[in-house]
Ligand SMILES: Nc1ncnc2c1ncn2[C@@H]1O[C@H](COP(=O)(O)OP(=O)(O)O)[C@@H](O)[C@H]1O
């Protein structure tokens with residue numbers, strides 16, 4: 001579904017990504033992990049069309065999308081849930097969700113999506129008339145993910161959904177991702193929470209200094225000495 005090959009990208013004169021190759025198959029849950037500053041967010045930004053690749057290719061469903069504008073890539077079915085969430089604080093939870101479906105006009109379709117999001121996150125249904133700005137940290141993450149789902153994306157890219165959340169909220173966010181995966185969603189997840197992420201994901205890529213340093217099935221990565229030493233605190 002998604003095929004990134006030898007991607008190089010960055011900001012102005014700062015090159016951040018030197019050689020990133022990764023792929024996501026339909027229905028797969030793929031994790032992108034690695035230390036702060038490794039280039040994980042930059043990779044997602046390049047795929048979403050928020051920055052242009054300097055070299056390398058990005059293909060989605062066989063189409064080369066490198067350098068396409070973000071709205072165009074979104075329309076192809078890639079939803080990107082950023083760390084900063086971009087919620088409309090002064091609007092209700094329900095209206096934030098409606099806005100996520102902006103590319104759909106069929107109101108029956110929108111209602112069905114809304115129903116699906118409320119089933120995944122019952123707390124959002126409870127709070128649908130509440131202003132987004134009044135939600136807790138965990139609820140805000142859920143709202144951002146729910147809004148990303150409203151456009152019925154083929155690929156869901158999520159950047160660090162557990163960032164800054166209390167353990168209980170982290171568990172609910174991860175439980176929702178697991179449920180989504182079980183329902184067949186295709187997910188590319190960036191996380192610092194390595195252990196928890198790899199226990200849900202099918203496969204993982206470990207990035208370092210703008211390159212993919214390690215990749216493999218989650219079970220293999222969890223057993224990898226390097227990861228154990230660096231992230232998992234074993235030994
Ligand atoms: N908007 C930006 N402008 C300039 N440099 C940036 C910008 N965003 C990130 N960087 C730099 O790019 C590098 C990789 O950042 P990022 O992709 O956010 O890493 P990660 O998500 O893995 O923590 C870092 O050195 C960071 O300082």
Ligand SMILES: [Mg+2]
Nearest residue numbers: 040041042159
């Ligand atoms: Mg990041």
